[in-house]
Amino acid sequence: MKLNLKIITPRGTYFEGQVDYLSVKSVDGQLGILPRHTPLIAPLVISKLSFVNNHETNDFAISDGVLIVEKELTTVLVSTIESKNDIDLQRALDAKKRAEERLAHSDEIDVKRAQASLSRALNRINVKQS
Ligand code: ATP
Secondary structure, eight states, rough: OOOEEEEEEEEEEEEEEESEEEEEETTEEEEEOOOOOOOOEEOSSSSEEEETTTTTTEEEEEEEEEEEEEEOOEEEEEEEEEEETTTTTHHHHHHHHHHHHHHHHHSOOOOOHHHHHHHHHHHHHHHHHH
């Protein structure tokens, strides 16, 4: 028995297929989803998403989003997702530097926005280097 998984972004369907296991991070912590998991909806945080199929693990960096586990289908809705392979490390390092510089002179900037940008960059660096 496999898990039917669909990963959707504003650009369209990013992934659709059957997997053995899905690992995501919700606001309440790490979640492991196996086939026949109880239906559930959970908000996802900027983090690493992994799925395993035939003993092969695939890692992705995701922005925040939503996980919807239904009986026949598990859906992940995310603003952005990049596979480990597709992450441009230099771009993430540059984004990290920009966010850190903004936060260092934080009187005139949108601190929350800079912190979110920093989280996305650190997550991409972490997934790329994991
Ligand atoms: P940047 O400042 O580098 O654009 P960001 O965190 O503001 O980073 P997002 O708004 O999260 O970027 O993403 C915009 C688009 O760029 C998305 O399609 C995302 O998948 C892609 N993207 C962002 N950073 C990277 C990266 N380091 N490697 C590959 N794709 C990336």
